[in-house]
Amino acid sequence: MARICICGGRCYLQMMGKLPEKNSELISAIKKHWDELIDRGQILSYQPDQYLFYENHKALGAxxxxxxxxxxxxxxDPSFKKTISAESQPIxxxxxxxxxxxxxxSAKAVTSAELCYLPKSEILKLLPPK
Amino acid sequence: MHTNEQGCESCPERSEGIFADLKPDELALISRCKTTNRYKKKQVIFYEGNVPYGVHCVRKGKLKLYRTSAQGKEQVVRLVQEGEAMGFKSLLTSDKYSLTAEVLEDAEICFLDKSAFFELLDHSPKLARNMLETVCHEVRSQENTICSYSQKSVRERVAETLLILAEKYGRKNSDGTIEIKTPLKREDIATLAGTVLESAVRYLSEFKNDGYIDLVAKEIKILKPDKLLAITQSQMA
Structure with a gap:
């Protein structure tokens, strides 16, 4: 399964620095990278109402x-409310x-949730050199 | 609100913790890899039962570490303040967090992720030594707590807890009194003293009536620390 980031791919494009010519290339590249990251990630469990992260914080990982x-x-902004379920394995x-x-x-668990934590240091290793 | 990243080299709190006296290149590695965030009161840094993913170091603020019982009751195990690091023991033993870390007053926390921490540890005997010293101090403190629970009365333990809070969070005035401005709940003070809320409140009221302390909302002012010390040492007399 090609895991899709909830940002719609913006992060991936920034990671790679360019848009691959074909969508299939994009999907296969995303999959390869996510799988590499997930192999190095670890599973975190959250109970309902526990926070993954807080608004205005810098990211420690994904x-x-x-x-x-x-x-x-x-x-x-009380009107901003978004719920994400695990079906599509979103990032x-x-x-x-x-x-x-x-x-x-802020991101908070609504139900008991399991997430694969992808450390910042591992993700940054995949960034192309500037 | 996040903070502007400040290098570890100039962090005044570093001398108090496991990152004290590291070499410039080791500090540079931490500075390069760390992420600093500002947490508000009641926000949680990590939850009991989760796998550790790095080390958290308190640059500013105060936190409590607690375990939650099956009935949902919090048992405060330890208080953490500026300069102290959290999470490295679980990382080293590959255990899950045994405690939840919650902010008591607005805090700035630096985070160093697992791979950077182990890279640093592989090259820094000083860091290893600092961590050993910290763990030894904690073991000593826990031995004292166990002895306290079995050998001291509740009254003595409440007095002792106030003195520990004074040492950790207190501000000494010129007249010898000590102000403790920490947003600990009475329940937290009770669990730190190893007793139930009702007993803790009873002895706090007794100390207040005797003129040893003053209680204003969540603030505690120790008026006669020598009297509290005498209570904690009454078994030894």
């Missing part, structure tokens, strides 16, 4: 949602890690 549901929320937080921006939202 997360692949394997089981359960995660809610994203902004403290100063959470990769875009912030790659860009170095701080999180625009």
């Amino acid at each position: 997360y692949l949602l394997c089981k359960g549901t995660i809610a994203l929320a902004k403290a100063d 959470i937080g990769m875009d912030y890690l790659v860009t170095g921006d701080t999180y625009d939202y």
